[in-house]
Amino acid sequence: MDRNFSIHRSPEVANLERRLFLKxxxxxxxxxxxxxxxxxxxxxxxxxxxxxxRWNDGVQDWLFDPKRLAPEFPESQITRPFPFNGYYxxxxxREIDGASYKLELAGMVREKKPWTLSELYALPQVSQVTRHIxxxxxxxxxxxxxxxxxxxxxxxxxxxxxxxxxFQCADDYYGSIDMATxxxxxxxxxxxxxxxxxxxxxxxxxxxxxxxxxxxxNPKHIAAIFVTNEYPGGYWEDKGYNWYSGx
Amino acid sequence: xxxxxxxPLVVRITHWINVLAILIMITSGWAIYNASPLFGFEIPYAxxxxxxLAGALxxxxxxxxxxxxxxxxxxxxxxASGHFRRKLLPVTxxxxxxxxxxxxxxxxxxxxxSVYNAAQRAAYVALILALMLLVATxxxxxxxxxxxxxxxxxxxxxxxxxLHFFAMSAVFLIVVIHVIMVIxxxxxxxxxxxxxxxxxx
Numbered sequence: 230m231d232r233n234f235s236i237h238r239s240p241e242v243a244n245l246e247r248r249l250f251l252k253x254x255x256x257x258x259x260x261x262x263x264x265x266x267x268x269x270x271x272x273x274x275x276x277x278x279x280x281x282x283r284w285n286d287g288v289q290d291w292l293f294d295p296k297r298l299a300p301e302f303p304e305s306q307i308t309r310p311f312p313f314n315g316y317y318x319x320x321x322x323r324e325i326d327g328a329s330y331k332l333e334l335a336g337m338v339r340e341k342k343p344w345t346l347s348e349l350y351a352l353p354q355v356s357q358v359t360r361h362i363x364x365x366x367x368x369x370x371x372x373x374x375x376x377x378x379x380x381x382x383x384x385x386x387x388x389x390x391x392x393x394x395x396f397q398c399a400d401d402y403y404g405s406i407d408m409a410t411x412x413x414x415x416x417x418x419x420x421x422x423x424x425x426x427x428x429x430x431x432x433x434x435x436x437x438x439x440x441x442x443x444x445x446x447n448p449k450h451i452a453a454i455f456v457t458n459e460y461p462g463g464y465w466e467d468k469g470y471n472w473y474s475g476x
Numbered sequence: 477x478x479x480x481x482x483x484p485l486v487v488r489i490t491h492w493i494n495v496l497a498i499l500i501m502i503t504s505g506w507a508i509y510n511a512s513p514l515f516g517f518e519i520p521y522a523x524x525x526x527x528x529l530a531g532a533l534x535x536x537x538x539x540x541x542x543x544x545x546x547x548x549x550x551x552x553x554x555x556a557s558g559h560f561r562r563k564l565l566p567v568t569x570x571x572x573x574x575x576x577x578x579x580x581x582x583x584x585x586x587x588x589x590s591v592y593n594a595a596q597r598a599a600y601v602a603l604i605l606a607l608m609l610l611v612a613t614x615x616x617x618x619x620x621x622x623x624x625x626x627x628x629x630x631x632x633x634x635x636x637x638x639l640h641f642f643a644m645s646a647v648f649l650i651v652v653i654h655v656i657m658v659i660x661x662x663x664x665x666x667x668x669x670x671x672x673x674x675x676x677x
Contacts, residue, residue: 269531278531281538292622299621300632360633362620365529366512368633441621469530471537476621 279469286473293475295409299440302358307423308369311361313430314444316402316464322429323400325450330434336395336455339386346434349420352376352384357415359440361447362476364465373438375419379412387456395461396437397453404448404463406439407473415440418451443474479672482590487559488671490550497546498647500525500539501610505644507532514641537618544611551604564597572598589664589673599650606646613640 268274313319331343356374382389389412395405410416419438422431432449439447445465455461466472483491507524511532526532554560571594579595592600616627616636630636658665667673 269525269527269535278534278538281541282534285537289619292619294622297622297624300624360620362633363512364533366508366514366637465530469534471533476619 282469282471285471289473289475290407290409293407293409293441295413297441299359299415299476302360302370304358304372306370307358307372311369311371311422311431312367314363314365315400315449317400319430323450324429325399325433327434332435332451333397333453334385334455335453336457337388337391338456340384349376349418349435353380354420355417357417357438357440359415359438361440361444363444364470364474372423373417373419373436374421374424375417375435375438377414378416378418378437379414381418382411382456391456392458393456393461395455395457396448396451397455398448399450399452402448402450402464403461404446404466405461405472406437406442406446410439410441410475413439413441441476443476445470446474478675480590480675481671482667482673483671484553484557484559485671486549486553486557488668490546490553491668493542493546494550497539497543498607498651500535501543502644502648504532504535504539508536509641514638540614547607547611563592564601567594567597567601588675589667590675599653603647603650603654606643606650609643610640610647613637613643 269278313322315322327346330346332345332349333343334341353376354374355377356372358370358372360368360370362368382394387394389408391408393405394408394411395403397403415438417438419427419432419436420434421427427433427436432451435451436449437447437451446463463470463472503523503525506519507521507526508529510518510521510524511529524532526535575593575595579593612626613630613636615623616630617633617640620627620633620636627633627636630639663673
């Protein structure tokens with residue numbers, strides 16, 4: 230709708246919009262300076278803020294206790310319906326063909342043979358009922374089942390002295406986490422949600438569930454996993470969100 | 477005429493750093509609140525800091541260091557130097573109610589700027605406690621797993637979110653009253669820069 234409107238916009242309308250925008254900009258100038266909508270975008274300010282964000286990555290890594298478990302809840306406390314969230318609306322959730330799906334492996338791993346879905350289903354499975362906390366502030370409790378990620382990393386001969394584990398997703402999302410969190414006992418390659426095959430909106434065929442990190446650090450529709458020492462970044466992290474984002 | 481030191485240098489410096497830190501924390505906090513409002517209202521965008529959620533979070537988690545370190549210096553000084561004991565104690569409910577009544581009737585009991593009346597003492601003690609609650613609830617929201625025992629005291633993650641908001645509201649209210657009082661008694665304002673005022677015998 231919006232896009233069509235802007236395509237058919239006449240030059241007069243565009244000009245009027247520009248003038249209104251300028252007028253509003255001027256009257257809001259003092260306020261926005263105080264409120265910092267522009268302050269944040271200034272190069273020097275942005276440099277300091279990003280440096281602080283990296284400092285906070287280090288602090289969070291230091292605070293992270295690899296043995297401390299996220300609280301688990303009784304199934305009666307599961308949030309129904311569990312909210313959908315993503316960088317696109319629910320109507321644009323990707324449909325992935327499970328039959329042709331292959332999980333690719335790359336980087337510092339010994340066994341790079343791709344995994345089919347049935348091979349992943351055949352691995353020992355674990356379950357958790359944990360709280361998913363979104364960077365936006367809301368939280369919801371859900372039940373995920375799948376393969377303990379540290380077991381999987383051991384199985385593929387991942388070099389666990391590496392710094393990062395990165396993810397490429399079938400919906401063009403990407404992300405990365407620190408090795409300590411990857412090896413945490415509750416970090417899980419989830420294949421099921423609420424005892425059912427993981428539905429498309431929660432990341433079919435497989436997502437990474439990390440109850441010790443914020444929701445956006447839990448990539449869905451994982452297509453490839455790689456182990457590396459080079460900082461891989463992430464979809465939201467590259468836009469300014471804190472990389473570690475631990476709970 | 478005699479000049480009297482009423483605000484020691486440490487108090488003046490930490491006060492103005494705190495003004496900046498709280499301005500950053502509250503305005504960026506409002507932007508974060510807007511990403512998932514707890515109640516049926518949003519904070520007007522014009523008074524929020526950060527532009528969008530990621531920017532607001534950057535400010536909030538950078539500002540927290542300024543706020544916390546400055547607060548620690550202030551608390552350490554206040555306790556070690558006897559500043560708190562001298563200026564903020566004792567606070568009795570009866571004296572507080574009496575002085576609030578007097579203030580509302582236009583009789584501000586603040587002739588000697590070196591002595592806080594009971595209503596002021598109560599407000600400053602409440603402000604310090606509310607700010608400490610903001611730190612505690614903030615830590616619980618930031619690290620509900622690593623600081624689980626703290627978060628559990630506050631009703632877990634969701635409880636801490638509400639308490640964080642209420643503590644912010646208390647701070648905001650006290651600051652508004654504080655600024656109104658300074659406007660009503662403007663001779664208090666320069667003392668927060670110079671530290672001194674002239675006492676006429």
